[in-house]
Each structure stands twice: as C-alpha cells, then as structure tokens.
Amino acid sequence: MSLVDRIEEAVAAVRVQTSAVPRVALILGSGLGGLVRGIEVQASFDYCDLPHFKTSGVRGHVGRLVFGQLAGQEVVCMQGRLHPYEGYTPEEIAFPLRVMQALGAETLIITNAAGGINLDFKVGEKMLITDHINFTGGNPLTFSEDQGAPVFVDMSYAYTPALRSLALSAAEKTGIVLKEGIYLGLRGPSFETPAEIRAFRSWGADAVGMSTVHEVIAAAALGMQILGLSLITNMAAGVLDQPLTGEEVFATARLAASDMEVLVTEILLSFARSEG
Numbered sequence: 001m002s003l004v005d006r007i008e009e010a011v012a013a014v015r016v017q018t019s020a021v022p023r024v025a026l027i028l029g030s031g032l033g034g035l036v037r038g039i040e041v042q043a044s045f046d047y048c049d050l051p052h053f054k055t056s057g058v059r060g061h062v063g064r065l066v067f068g069q070l071a072g073q074e075v076v077c078m079q080g081r082l083h084p085y086e087g088y089t090p091e092e093i094a095f096p097l098r099v100m101q102a103l104g105a106e107t108l109i110i111t112n113a114a115g116g117i118n119l120d121f122k123v124g125e126k127m128l129i130t131d132h133i134n135f136t137g138g139n140p141l142t143f144s145e146d147q148g149a150p151v152f153v154d155m156s157y158a159y160t161p162a163l164r165s166l167a168l169s170a171a172e173k174t175g176i177v178l179k180e181g182i183y184l185g186l187r188g189p190s191f192e193t194p195a196e197i198r199a200f201r202s203w204g205a206d207a208v209g210m211s212t213v214h215e216v217i218a219a220a221a222l223g224m225q226i227l228g229l230s231l232i233t234n235m236a237a238g239v240l241d242q243p244l245t246g247e248e249v250f251a252t253a254r255l256a257a258s259d260m261e262v263l264v265t266e267i268l269l270s271f272a273r274s275e276g
C-alpha cells in the first residue's frame, strides 16, 4: 500500500471519532509527555488502535495520539514517539507526523531529551534548536516518492526563524533560561564515546540525542513551520568524569519537565496571539 493510502486510512480512523482540525502538532520527548495533562482532551487514540501506527516499547514512553485544546490552541499531541534505535525506519518514525499534518496541523513543536556537548550548557537547561545535523544515516524522504512530494527539500530554514524569536520572547517572559544551539541526531542506542563527542563539538554541535531529525525532515518536506526544543538531561560523554545512564536522562527529564511545560504553554499562547 502506498504512503498516501496509509496516511488516508489512519486519517479515516481518526475521523470516525473526531472532526478536530488541530493547528499545532506536538511531539513530546522522553519524560516530557506531562504537557498532555494540560490538554482539554477531545479525543485520544492508542497507537495500537490506529492503522499503520507502530508502537514504542521504551520505558517512559507511552503511545497515544491526543486531540484537544492547549493554551487556546487546537493541538494534536504524540505522547510517546518512535526511535531509530528501536529498529524503526526513518519513514516509520515520520509516519505519525504525516498523519497529524494531513489532519490539519501546519506547525510542529517537537521536544527531546539531549546530552549537552556545549560546555556552557548546564544539566536541566533548555535549548532552542536552531539547526540540526542528521547523523543517523537515514532519511524519511527516501521512500516518499509515492507521495508525489519533492524529496530534494530545502533545509536552510527548517527551524522556522519567526517561531524561534517567538520562543525566545516566551522564555524571557517566563524567566526560563533558553540557550540556542545545534542538535545532532544519532541512531543510538549506545551513548556516544568521549572521542565522538569531541569530534561532534568540532563540527559545531551543541547537543546530541536519538530522535527529532526524521520528524523534522518530513515536516520540512510538508512545508510545516517547525519549533524544536531540547532539554539537556546530562552532559555528553566525557564532559564530566562519570558514566552516563539512561536512568539519569529520565530522572532529569522528570525534574526539569515542568519548566519545559511552562515554556511550551507560553509559546502556544504567544503563537495564538501572533496568529490573531
């Protein structure tokens, strides 16, 4: 079945239960799904109940597509996402994003947990993604010819400049420190070696993680406006003289998640105002 048909089937399954037309799609990273609690839910679907959706098996990740109102916006939220390290292809990872876009979302707000490469960063700080380096070795547009969309997509302004300024103003307003930087996406699941992190620093990467780049590439291809935010859950390998653990990542994400929720909520409010 073609990609277009699979998207149509998933959209039809959603439409059986809701006529919601979300304007903003939210993809929430590890431990950051709590924002969903603020949503006035109109409808929600477990991924396993939607055709062609894959489910994530990672601890701390639920798999649910939630529709409703958040901070005055009609949103659709992916609570839990798929990762390349679970064996999913870039195309599978980007599929739910394509469905959210087909349902009406023109803007993507995407968050993740990341390791800090930039030595000026501190654990718990938030980073506005200004650009990314896709070092996963894969690309979600590889198989999208059947969608009839161009695959040689310009990525020069993928992280929408106007949304970036809006996020910086929202951070200032809420008093939340928002650093800016380049996100490097890897397949994982092993953490990086200290030598890799030194190499990535010389490339200009500020934070490293195992998500986001595929959804962003697909969203750019669909002409969506994109805002990306990283929570620095740990300093990357070799920065501190201590080993990295997945536990640390989840623990910091839980601790610092509320700040991220405040920030995203304020961004949505300013976005609603700017759209009038």
Ligand code: HPA
Residues within 6 Å of the ligand: 113, 114, 115, 116, 191, 192, 208, 209, 210, 233, 234, 235, 236, 237, 244, 249
């Ligand atoms: N490396 C890769 N992915 C991550 C990290 C890290 O240090 N922290 C959170 N996600």
